[in-house]
Amino acid sequence: MADDGHPEKGPGGPGTGRRLLWRWRSNPLRRRDDVVEACIVLAVWLIVAVGGAAVGVLTGRAADGAFARERAERRPVAAALLQDVTGTAGQGSGLGGDRVMAEVRWTTSDGSVHTGRAMVRSGQAAGARVTVWTDPRGDLRPEPRTGTEARTEAVLFGGAAALALAGAALAAGGGARYWLTRRRVDAWGREWDLVGPRWTHKTG
CATH class of the missing domain: 1.10.287 (Helix Hairpins)
Structure with missing residues (x-):
């Protein structure tokens, strides 16, 4: 006998629904x-x-x-590489692929010059032109995700x-x-x- 007072049935048998729903029915044992x-x-x-x-x-x-807001707000900006970049994936600050962190210099829309660290392709010499991404204030930000990635x-x-x-x-x-x-x-x-x-x- 089942503990609810009803005979046990095999899995999926006609008694399965009754065993699951007996608490909702009027029952002196409930x-x-x-x-x-x-x-x-x-x-x-x-x-x-x-x-x-x-x-x-x-x-x-x-x-x-x-x-979507990231893609709308962030803009690619041309920057100058301030150091030789010889690292490869898995070396230094590499974060996958052939991109590493490096010091760069860029100019914002108001003409002010800034320096900072951004992800760039490895194997480039100081002075090379690279593309970085900035927010509306001109601060460096990671490249926004593509539509598929997002x-x-x-x-x-x-x-x-x-x-x-x-x-x-x-x-x-x-x-x-x-x-x-x-x-x-x-x-x-x-x-x-x-x-x-x-x-x-x-x-x-």
Whole structure:
């Protein structure tokens, strides 16, 4: 017999739905904690399915919007390389491919000259002309992501946000169900303390 008073059925059998939904039906064995647990399970899965999808979409759109603003605001600027760049990928400050950090000098739209460090192709000598990216104030910024890169990262950010929400909801639901289980076990223990001695007396 199942612990809910219904015969066990095989997986996927006709009794599966009854075992999943019995807490919602009027039942003399149903306790208030059973209804609360059923509501918790329903709420968790609604949050995972509906909330996760919503958070994923909103996060993805927000990330895509931020990347679009980067592409709109950042401008390529011609700069002069101030040092020889002989490093290759995996050397010095290389960050992949054949690009390394190097000191450059550039002029902003108001005519002021600035120096700073930017990613440039390796294998160039001091004085070479390179392209750097600046924000509206003329400060150096990383090259903005392309449309394809932005869409890919937006999807990843959205998926991560959805998974984070799902994980938090499942953890909270699991904690609440654990508390309810402990509460039921404690209640059974108290009831047995009252009933157990009577049974022992009768069978002794």
